[in-house]
Amino acid sequence: MTRTLLLSTALSALALPALAETLTIYTSQPQDQMTEVIAAFNEARPEIEVELFRSGTTEVMAKLQAEFAAGGSPADVLLIADAVAMTQLKAEDRLMAYPEAPVDGIDAALLDADSMFFPTKLITTGIVYNTDLVETPPTSWADLAEAEAAAQTIMPSPLYSGAAAIHVGTMVQQEQFGWEYFETLAENGAVAGQGNGTVLEAVARGEKAYGVLVEYMAMNAKAQGSPVDFVFPSEGVTAVTQPVAMLAGTDAADAARAFVDWQLSQAAQEQSVAQGYFPLGAGLSAPEGYPDLASLTLIEADNARLLADGEAVKQEFADLYGG
Known part of the structure; x- marks a missing residue:
């Protein structure tokens, strides 16, 4: 009976779907927009469950620093409107490099030389x-x-x-x-x-x-x-360019890379335009009613x-x- 129960349990476990990977994002982007971002990301990657902390950049950074001081942060990805704060985190070895990130079409002058963080919009x-x-x-x-x-x-x-x-x-x-x-x-x-x-x-x-x-x-x-x-x-x-970055020490590196990939994709750039942002990718116009970026x-x-x-x-x- 015990052997039958163990076999039954093992077969049931095999029949279960793979557990979703959880990705924790800290961001300063408005909540309603992030709801749209996560929904669009999950259309492409439905197996990744996203948890979100949203506040102003200064409060996001304060939360991160407090967590670092306490031993570590649950954050896997950071998306904030502050390349200077990203530079500070990079100097503190808090970010993970991603040299394979798909940055084609983005002005090289806007990119971090060490591929630690990536601009998503202007x-x-x-x-x-x-x-x-x-x-x-x-x-x-x-x-x-x-x-x-x-x-x-x-x-x-x-x-x-x-x-x-x-x-x-x-x-x-x-x-x-x-x-x-x-x-x-x-x-x-x-x-x-x-x-x-x-x-x-x-x-x-x-x-x-x-x-x-x-x-x-x-x-x-x-x-x-x-x-x-x-x-x-x-x-x-x-x-500001609202950069995205992966946190060093993340235990969801594959999911984090997937989110960075998506943020740099054509689909995400098109969504950014729809949300009222100047795009950074080549071939996309500014939102309706905005001036040509080149004129500013x-x-x-x-x-x-x-x-x-x-x-x-x-x-x-x-x-x-x-x-």
């Missing part, structure tokens, strides 16, 4: 405004600093948003802006919220007339009927300085706007 920061409150839209960053506009301006804080950290860090490196620009904004009444979502909500509700914001949030809200529009300032826009001026930053000065920039910003 996100620019400019000015959102409420169309019910603003008769003459601003055209430049300088317009936003004028007393009347600044008093009605809200911006995201680099203490919460990776894109905001890069925006502020990039702007203070520019001779035409520097910290004097942010000091003028503060003196004229501008305030800081938390992440980009708080900025969009304040402007869409009419609590503020202007905001500093990533373009896709404003453009998506406009398409959905919100009384907002977006300006790509004449001096240029700051930009991208304000360049010294990434080494962004990394070295990151904490000092956050502290200076907090001193000006609170934190």
Whole structure:
């Protein structure tokens, strides 16, 4: 009887489907978009079960660092709007190289030389405004600093948003802006919220007339009927590439590589365009209503300085706007 029971159990085990592999992703991409991303990824790879932690880049990084300090993180993949944070993790040996990643069609200047992280899309920061409150839209960053506009301006804080950290860090490196620009904004009444979502909500509700914001949030809200529009300032826009990376020590390396492959695929790039992002792959146009990327001026930053000065920039910003 015992032998029969063991044989029956063994045969039953053989008949069971293979267990799904679990992939844990930490991300700063909005929850509704990540739901779409995971659904599309699972169409291609249904056997991979995805678990998600989503928050602002700064909070994602804080969670990771706390987990590292406690002995290790459950995260397998990181997808955040902050190449500087990725560079920091790379320097700390927290990322896994993937030299075979399918990067054809992506500008080589955007790629990490050691294949530790990979750009997935381009996100620019400019000015959102409420169309019910603003008769003459601003055209430049300088317009936003004028007393009347600044008093009605809200911006995201680099203490919460990776894109905001890069925006502020990039702007203070520019001779035409520097910290004097942010000091003028503060003196004229501008305030800081938390992440980009708080900025969009304040402007869409009419609590503020202007905001500093990533373009896709404003453009998506406009398409959905919100009384907002977006300006790509004449001096240029700051930009992030929302890189994806695998964490060193992952116990789901195959699934992690599959997700990176998918993020760099044509299907994912097409989904990014549908979600309101500038694509990085060759042969794809910007979303409807967006300017041609080639027509924009991208304000360049010294990434080494962004990394070295990151904490000092956050502290200076907090001193000006609170934190």
